[in-house]
Amino acid sequence: MEVFLSGSLVDSLNGLTSVEVEAKTIRELLTRLIDRYPRLEDHLEEGIAVAIDGTIIRDDWETPIPVGSEVFLFPRIIGG
Amino acid sequence: MNDPKYTGQEFKVIGSRVKRPDGIDKVTGRARYGADMNAPGQLVALMLRSPHAHARIKKIDISKAEKLPGVKAVITAADLPDLTEGNAGLFDTLENSMARDRALYDGHAVAGVAAIDKSTAKKALKLIKVTYEKLPHVTDVDDALEDDAPIIQPRYATEGQHGNLINKGEFGQGDIDQGFAEADVIVERSYKTGQTHQGYIEPHACLASVSPDGTGELWVTTQGHYSYRNTCAQLLGMDIAKLKVTSSEIGGGFGGKTHVWMEPIALALSRKANRPVKMVMSREEVFKASGPTCSTSMEIKIGAKKDGTIVAARAECRYMNGAFPGMWGTLGGMTAFACYSIPNNKAIGVNVLCNRPKVAAYRAPSAPMMAFGVESTIDQLSKELGIDPVELRLKNVAREGTQAPYGPVWGPIGIEPTLEAVRDHPHMKAKLGKNQGRGVACGFWFNIGGQTCSDLNIGPDGTVNLTVGTIDVGGARASLAMIAAEELGITYEDVKVNIGDTSSLGHNDTTEGSRGTFSSGMAAIFAARKAVDVLKERAAKMWQIPVESVIWEDGSARANGKEHSNLSPLTLKDIAKKAGSTGGPIAGHHEATAEGAGVSFASHIVDVEVDPETGKTQILRYTVVQDAGKAIHPDYVEGQFQGAAAQGIGWALNEEYIYGKDGRLQNSGFLDYRIPVCSDLPSIDTKILEIPNPGHPYGIRGVGETSIVPPLGAIGNAVSNAVGVRMYEVPMSPPRILKALDEAGV
Amino acid sequence: MAGVHVTTTINSDPVEYVCPADESLMDVLRDRLGLMGVKEGCGTGDCGACSITLDGQLVCSCLVLGAEAEGRAITTVEGMADGQNLHPLQEQFINNAALQCGICTPGFLIAAKALLDENSDPTETEIRYALAGNLCRCTGYDKIVKAVQAAAKDLRK
Ligand code: FES
Ligand code: FES
Numbered sequence: 001m002e003v004f005l006s007g008s009l010v011d012s013l014n015g016l017t018s019v020e021v022e023a024k025t026i027r028e029l030l031t032r033l034i035d036r037y038p039r040l041e042d043h044l045e046e047g048i049a050v051a052i053d054g055t056i057i058r059d060d061w062e063t064p065i066p067v068g069s070e071v072f073l074f075p076r077i078i079g080g
Numbered sequence: 081m082n083d084p085k086y087t088g089q090e091f092k093v094i095g096s097r098v099k100r101p102d103g104i105d106k107v108t109g110r111a112r113y114g115a116d117m118n119a120p121g122q123l124v125a126l127m128l129r130s131p132h133a134h135a136r137i138k139k140i141d142i143s144k145a146e147k148l149p150g151v152k153a154v155i156t157a158a159d160l161p162d163l164t165e166g167n168a169g170l171f172d173t174l175e176n177s178m179a180r181d182r183a184l185y186d187g188h189a190v191a192g193v194a195a196i197d198k199s200t201a202k203k204a205l206k207l208i209k210v211t212y213e214k215l216p217h218v219t220d221v222d223d224a225l226e227d228d229a230p231i232i233q234p235r236y237a238t239e240g241q242h243g244n245l246i247n248k249g250e251f252g253q254g255d256i257d258q259g260f261a262e263a264d265v266i267v268e269r270s271y272k273t274g275q276t277h278q279g280y281i282e283p284h285a286c287l288a289s290v291s292p293d294g295t296g297e298l299w300v301t302t303q304g305h306y307s308y309r310n311t312c313a314q315l316l317g318m319d320i321a322k323l324k325v326t327s328s329e330i331g332g333g334f335g336g337k338t339h340v341w342m343e344p345i346a347l348a349l350s351r352k353a354n355r356p357v358k359m360v361m362s363r364e365e366v367f368k369a370s371g372p373t374c375s376t377s378m379e380i381k382i383g384a385k386k387d388g389t390i391v392a393a394r395a396e397c398r399y400m401n402g403a404f405p406g407m408w409g410t411l412g413g414m415t416a417f418a419c420y421s422i423p424n425n426k427a428i429g430v431n432v433l434c435n436r437p438k439v440a441a442y443r444a445p446s447a448p449m450m451a452f453g454v455e456s457t458i459d460q461l462s463k464e465l466g467i468d469p470v471e472l473r474l475k476n477v478a479r480e481g482t483q484a485p486y487g488p489v490w491g492p493i494g495i496e497p498t499l500e501a502v503r504d505h506p507h508m509k510a511k512l513g514k515n516q517g518r519g520v521a522c523g524f525w526f527n528i529g530g531q532t533c534s535d536l537n538i539g540p541d542g543t544v545n546l547t548v549g550t551i552d553v554g555g556a557r558a559s560l561a562m563i564a565a566e567e568l569g570i571t572y573e574d575v576k577v578n579i580g581d582t583s584s585l586g587h588n589d590t591t592e593g594s595r596g597t598f599s600s601g602m603a604a605i606f607a608a609r610k611a612v613d614v615l616k617e618r619a620a621k622m623w624q625i626p627v628e629s630v631i632w633e634d635g636s637a638r639a640n641g642k643e644h645s646n647l648s649p650l651t652l653k654d655i656a657k658k659a660g661s662t663g664g665p666i667a668g669h670h671e672a673t674a675e676g677a678g679v680s681f682a683s684h685i686v687d688v689e690v691d692p693e694t695g696k697t698q699i700l701r702y703t704v705v706q707d708a709g710k711a712i713h714p715d716y717v718e719g720q721f722q723g724a725a726a727q728g729i730g731w732a733l734n735e736e737y738i739y740g741k742d743g744r745l746q747n748s749g750f751l752d753y754r755i756p757v758c759s760d761l762p763s764i765d766t767k768i769l770e771i772p773n774p775g776h777p778y779g780i781r782g783v784g785e786t787s788i789v790p791p792l793g794a795i796g797n798a799v800s801n802a803v804g805v806r807m808y809e810v811p812m813s814p815p816r817i818l819k820a821l822d823e824a825g826v
Numbered sequence: 827m828a829g830v831h832v833t834t835t836i837n838s839d840p841v842e843y844v845c846p847a848d849e850s851l852m853d854v855l856r857d858r859l860g861l862m863g864v865k866e867g868c869g870t871g872d873c874g875a876c877s878i879t880l881d882g883q884l885v886c887s888c889l890v891l892g893a894e895a896e897g898r899a900i901t902t903v904e905g906m907a908d909g910q911n912l913h914p915l916q917e918q919f920i921n922n923a924a925l926q927c928g929i930c931t932p933g934f935l936i937a938a939k940a941l942l943d944e945n946s947d948p949t950e951t952e953i954r955y956a957l958a959g960n961l962c963r964c965t966g967y968d969k970i971v972k973a974v975q976a977a978a979k980d981l982r983k
Pocket of ligand 2: 926928
């Protein structure tokens with residue numbers, strides 16, 4: 001599937017805004033991405049949020065990614 | 081995900097207007113806030129702060145202060161762990177609590193003193209001799225990016241870009257160049273917003289106690305006692321389990337109490353003195369050395385077809401982060417165009433360092449500034465196109481299925497309904513007089529979930545304790561008790577909610593991002609459901625029937641099936657009474673990362689009157705329309721809307737950090753940093769829309785933040801309609817308005 | 827600094843204390859006498875959280891010296907309820923959700939009581955101006971004004 005990235009994450013993927021990855025869960029997705037783009041790891045500490053078909057997941061890395069879903073990665077949101 | 085099951089739920093307790101459980105304590109003066117706790121043998125601590133915006137600390141001589149009778153401990157950075165090699169975030173946090181080699185802003189702490197009383201501590205501060213070497217400083221976000229600007233944090237400087245530019249967050253879709261090429265009308269403008277403070281009335285305060293065996297306690301006013309615990313323990317090398325942090329009643333936070341400021345120093349002083357230490361910031365310290373919000377400077381460009389279809393939009397906004405990096409620009413970039421569906425859009429948020437205090441979150445952080453620029457530009461676009469501003473917004477509004485600028489595709493969202501409610505609101509027909517004008521603007525905020533852990537215990541008489549780890553900043557205990565009562569089928573009065581200290585529950589994320597009622601409410605529901613499972617088992621035992629035959633309805637166990645028709649229902653109280661002989665205490669527990677937070681939108685209407693003689697703007701009428709998801713306690717939802725709007729009004733008209741040429745803050749008190757008072761405001765009308773959040777069993781969204789987003793733009797638009805001048809800088813204070821009127825020849 | 831001996835009346839009770847000559851009445855009430863319902867928001871007379879009445883007069887206790895209380899009568903929020911019965915203002919603040927965080931509430935209650943003691947039927951504008959010395963950052967004042975109106979009505983009955 002195609003995973004879209006935005007914000008400061010794009011830097012760690014050498015400017016790419018989307019990549020092809022196969023993964024069944026968020027954990028798998030992030031592990032594979034970090035294998036390929038180690039600089040992404042820095043962002044993990046600050047937190048990454050994932051949107052699967054429009055629903056934002058902040059922390060639950062076991063969340064399954066259904067086949068054919070649209071996946072976005074962006075920096076984690078904080079609030080006031 | 082768009083399961084409609086959540087709609088049409090019938091609630092018994094949710095949605096009613098019960099009395100909050102902490103009301104009596106708070107109207108009788110009994111409630112204990114940060115500064116209201118004392119301990120035997122306690123010392124009073126004060127901080128010495130830098131009078132310079134930027135200076136090298138060459139030497140600190142504490143010997144005289146230490147010798148003053150009654151002084152029990154003096155601390156400088158030399159007494160604190162050197163985290164230079166460690167985690168950058170922790171290093172920054174500690175350096176912000178106490179300057180190491182350089183003072184980075186006016187008010188940066190350089191030494192702390194603990195003494196037997198306040199007057200002794202004050203004398204000791206005067207005896208500390210600090211030798212500074214003044215360095216060049218910069219406090220304006222645009223100046224900070226000039227070639228000759230001093231570099232605030234060389235270790236964050238990156239090759240190939242300005243040393244004060246930390247990073248950029250870029251969001252959007254499509255091809256903006258092509259989009260603008262297709263546009264018939266393009267409006268491009270620059271804007272600035274001043275730096276504001278959350279302005280909570282309760283200053284930061286804590287009571288710290290660390291003993292030589294490595295255990296400690298911290299009583300503190302905070303939005304996140306677990307994160308304070310984790311941070312302080314790591315900074316001071318303590319075991320997390322051995323530091324117990326208790327959150328006091330909190331006198332307002334709005335994001336400013338999500339981060340530690342002087343608390344690690346209070347703990348360090350207590351450890352050094354081996355006595356409890358109480359530390360309370362003065363108002364001046366709150367302004368100078370806690371975390372206000374960013375000032376910004378931006379360019380907004382929006383292009384549309386003649387029929388009003390917006391085809392391209394671009395925003396670039398520089399966020400002044402203070403002396404330490406944050407993610408503020410990134411959040412701004414994500415929110416900029418969230419209310420609209422624009423095929424080609426790009427929003428860039430840039431994080432910039434200056435010699436000002438470290439910025440913290442302030443209610444929907446970073447969104448109001450971008451919204452000021454975007455909503456002001458859309459209004460100007462509507463004038464150029466000759467289309468009504470509300471209709472123009474409706475024409476381009478984001479809907480279910482629209483892709484948000486930062487990626488996700490919206491589920492059911494409320495921006496269109498809020499705009500329709502605005503269009504149809506009687507406020508839009510109220511008559512306006514001379515020098516009066518009306519403005520409308522929209523706003524968006526994400527809302528978040530996060531780690532949550534709650535405990536629900538049923539007592540022998542069937543009353544219930546719900547212990548949560550999120551704090552109650554304005555009625556959360558009432559809302560959470562309502563949720564537990566709803567789920568268990570008992571009365572609101574039978575549930576007592578407590579805020580647990582850090583030793584009583586697992587980790588809970590900070591109460592920020594409007595997550596308190598959303599996520600602890602979710603945890604309460606699931607904890608109650610687990611307790612119901614236990615209740616059913618116990619009822620089965622009491623009846624000697626299989627548990628499969630027991631159902632839970634209206635707060636009672638019922639035996640299902642004809643063969644059990646002789647068994648009359650057992651209430652929760654009946655079962656609780658027998659708990660001792662059916663297996664012991666009955667409880668439910670839930671820990672999880674709450675996902676599924678629902679985004680929220682608001683549209684506001686404001687009428688103003690501008691006095692052309694003085695430049696003063698008076699708010700005549702104000703209406704907030706916001707999507708709350710399911711409103712648990714409507715009074716407190718309305719209160720959040722009104723409070724957020726009032727803060728936005730202050731930001732729009734008056735509030736602003738003013739720095740002198742010397743880089744020092746000139747208005748560090750409520751007299752000169754003027755927040756709205758009762759006579760400044762009209763009654764703020766509210767309309768709650770309840771578009772359920774499919775990610776929550778009751779459809780709850782967060783409600784606390786969104787309504788601080790629209791006021792800046794709405795008021796700017798109203799001022800323009802009142803006196804014909806467009807304001808490009810916030811706050812629209814009387815001198816700025818007079819200047820604009822003067823320049824326009826009005 | 828030599829202490830000043832003060833004999834005064836607080837919430838109708840006789841009280842004596844010794845305080846340094848330069849100590850504010852707010853600090854005396856909070857730190858020496860444990861009347862923590864008196865809140866400190868600024869210490870400079872700008873927020874009204876420390877409001878009390880001194881011989882019936884509304885004052886910011888952070889701007890009064892402890893020594894000045896000699897022979898006077900002080901009322902704080904702790905003295906508002908009559909035994910188990912809340913004052914109508916206290917009652918209506920709860921009913922109208924006029925508090926969120928509640929840090930400003932004691933000051934507002936004292937200021938509102940001072941207003942209603944003088945004027946039993948104030949207009950909304952009069953209420954807004956009478957309370958303009960008290961800052962609330964949470965509520966936007968709307969529900970506070972409504973609570974005062976409701977309490978005024980109760981008191982007129
Ligand atoms: S503390 Fe006295 S007026 Fe603010
Ligand atoms: S209720 Fe928080 S300041 Fe008024």
